[in-house]
Amino acid sequence: MTVPDAAELRRRTQDLLAAHPPATTGRTAFLRARFDAGLAWVHYPAGLGGLDAPRSLQPVVDAALAAAGAPDNDPRRIGIGLGMAAPTLLGFGTDEQKQRFLRPLWVGEEVWCQLFSEPGAGSDLAALGTRAVREGEDWVVDGQKVWTSSAHLARWAILIARTDPDLPKHRGISYFICDMTDPGVEVRPLRQITGEAEFNEVFLTGVRIPDSRRLGLVGEGWKVAQTTLMNERVSIGGARIPREGGMIGPVARTWRERPELRTHDLHQRLLALWVGAEVARLTGTRLRQQLVAGQPGPEGSAMKLAFARLNQEISGLEVELLGDEGLLYGDWTMCRPELVDFTGRDAGYRYLRSKGNSIEGGTSEVLLNIVAERVLGLPAEPRNDKDVAWKDLAR
CATH class of the missing domain: 2.40.110.10 (Butyryl-CoA Dehydrogenase, subunit A, domain 2)
Structure with a gap:
């Protein structure tokens, strides 16, 4: 099969929209049709939601569908499936497993x-x-x-x-x-x-x-799990966001809209963090470009490290900028959220929730070791238990 180019993907997208107009097609039905047309993740194999096309062409499809008002698959809600389970299934699953799980996973029918x-x-x-x-x-x-x-x-x-x-x-x-x-x-x-x-x-x-x-x-299983973990770190730290997306956005808006809160010290810190956030965003773009050539490597660990550090420093600056208002916290009640919403909440929530960023998806201490050993080539830490049977380890 000829590898589709951007023009071919645009044509296929228009064919999908013509056969399944978003205005008159149910959300689930449209997403199923998109998967079957190979436009879910274009770099996946034909028959599994893709067309064996370059990963870099996915934005061509996404932009055309967004312009037509087509529904997305609510990627934040099913992020674990998309970012971790799917690439692991693709790499290690049997044909039967791929056929059974990938379509309802991408459509969002199964979390x-x-x-x-x-x-x-x-x-x-x-x-x-x-x-x-x-x-x-x-x-x-x-x-x-x-x-x-x-x-x-x-x-x-x-x-x-x-x-x-x-x-x-x-x-x-x-x-x-x-x-x-x-x-x-x-x-x-x-x-x-x-x-x-x-x-x-x-x-x-x-x-x-x-x-x-x-x-x-x-x-x-450890070999299989490495695929999951590397993809997890990329999905956490290397997500595609616009300029001033993520945590830096609310702080920058507050700075512009409320000049009475500004001080020279906070201005300098905000500038440094704005630059750091932009560097991380552009580095994430480069990392996603590297993924076109193969599987994610240890560089994803560095991105996740930067994500955690920036979120914690930015949220701390936001609380200081708001003064007494920064100490307010909305409704501290027990609930079971479907999504973690950093930007749609108040500063107090962002400050508290960002503390978990250096733990989830691999602790910062572990990721520092990974970057040191696998990216920088530094000597590995001594490990005396590598050849000891698990049952004989001290616990």
Whole structure:
């Protein structure tokens, strides 16, 4: 098949709009038709929502559809599926798994979550203790996961569990797709400093997962998980945003609209952070261009580091700029939000919520090690447990 160019993608987009006018076509029906036309993610294979086209041509399709008033798939709501589950399924899933999961994932009919971190295995994820034991054609899973975004909304989860405790911790891990509606899956809310509970802890008790929902080979789950984690960091730190998008936008608007709040010191700090945010935005653009040639690398860790630092410093500046108003906090009540909304809330929420940015998606300390070793080529930290069986590790 000839690789489509920009003109061909525009033609296909117009054909889609003519056959399924957004004004008279239901949202789900339109999104399904878009997926089937190969215009969901154009760089994916034909038949799986794409056309084997260059990733760089996706904006051509997105712009034409937006101009026509076509609905999007609410990417923030299904970000874990789009940013983590989908590329992992594409890289390691069987043909049957790709056909079953990718279309409803992209359309947003099925929400995904990520069952990775555990109470005793957060920064050191490879030390995880959730066990999966083979029984015939099933795996029986027991354990606990924590900090699971969207678990209260999700139908499916990407899950890593230990299948061989006699091997060192990075080996003997396998990767599964878990049905969140199955017996033995219990989701409990975790209330955060914001008063909300967007995160959860998940308890797995005798959960049976068919071997047909395993991704990758038995015992090679860490290799599969690296694909998920690298894509996660890119999706968190390298998202496409306009100039003054993200956290810097509300602060810049307040500065322009309320001159009575300005001081020389805050002006200098705002300028430095504005430049930092713009550098991060442009670096994210370059990173996405690199993705055209292959899978994300450790550079995504540097982007996620910058994202966390900037968000925390910008939100701190915003609270100072607003003075007494910055200490106000809206409605500190327990709720279960579907989305994390940084820009549509008050300064107090942004200040509190940004504290989690240096933890979620990999702690800043771990990411600094990744950048040091895999980007800068510095000597690795000594690791005395690499060849020790997991069952013999001190816990």
